[in-house]
Amino acid sequence: MENTYDYKELVNFLIESVHSFSGKELIESNTIGNIPDYPYCAYTIISPYIPITSDIVTGEQFECVVSLTWHCLSGLEALMFAGKTNKYFKTFEVQRLLEQKKIVFVGASSSGQRDNFLSIEYERLAGCDLRFRVTDQYQDDVLEIENIEL
Template sequence: MTEYFDYKVITSSLIKAVRTLTSRPCIEANSSGDQPEYPFATFTITSPEIAYERDNNNAQFEVVVSLTWHDESSLSVLNLSKKCRSYFKSTEGRAIFAEKNVVIVDTSDANKRDNFISIEYERAAGFDITMRVLDPYVDDVDSIEQITINGGN
């Protein structure tokens, strides 16, 4: 059986971290279902696999996840975004991911991401998180039991 990295490791850790820090929901962006009450966060995996390093037993790669806060207030989303960004840069915030063998490599600067909806704006702000993960794999190759060189063993 071939092993692979499960993206749920990242998303469940992210949801847990946001909920623990803010007591607010974090959902997948552009998903079906009811929108939570403001404020809430959304996540999108913007770059699912950026090759990094490979050896005989696994491959490291980076994943970029975008975290965006949504609310009716610009100050609210800016503050929540700043709070989360600072948390993911801290030892405590990184530990939630380290428990799952995910390393936070970098967090981008926070920026505004407002959405024009019909006749009003939904205020949004967020940042991107670059994470490094390990993708274990097993090659289904027969092992070499004996090598013969120049007629000898």
């Protein structure tokens, strides 16, 4: 049996894409480590597996949802980056790049505020959720019957 889908391929594409259109960093949400200077974007894979069919088969396609959230000092700046993100992933250029990686962009939720209260002040957040269709590398090791003698 081979491995299942490698989410690193999708995440690496997202990291490159966010940097390409914004010049800013995309990091994993709720992670330990250095936090970049504002503004920056964080991702969370909120739905890693949404089945399209009821069969689990070799090369199964399924969907996953990734939430991208911009962390900014200004609410308006966060909304601007969220809107830019939403539109960027709908462009023909991105569709073409995703197609080369055998990933399909299904759609995006509308952008919205996601502010976070930090002890004495707010961290201004806004983002959107992106839905992708990917292909699993799972392969069922089925015993083939070549001949039956009666």
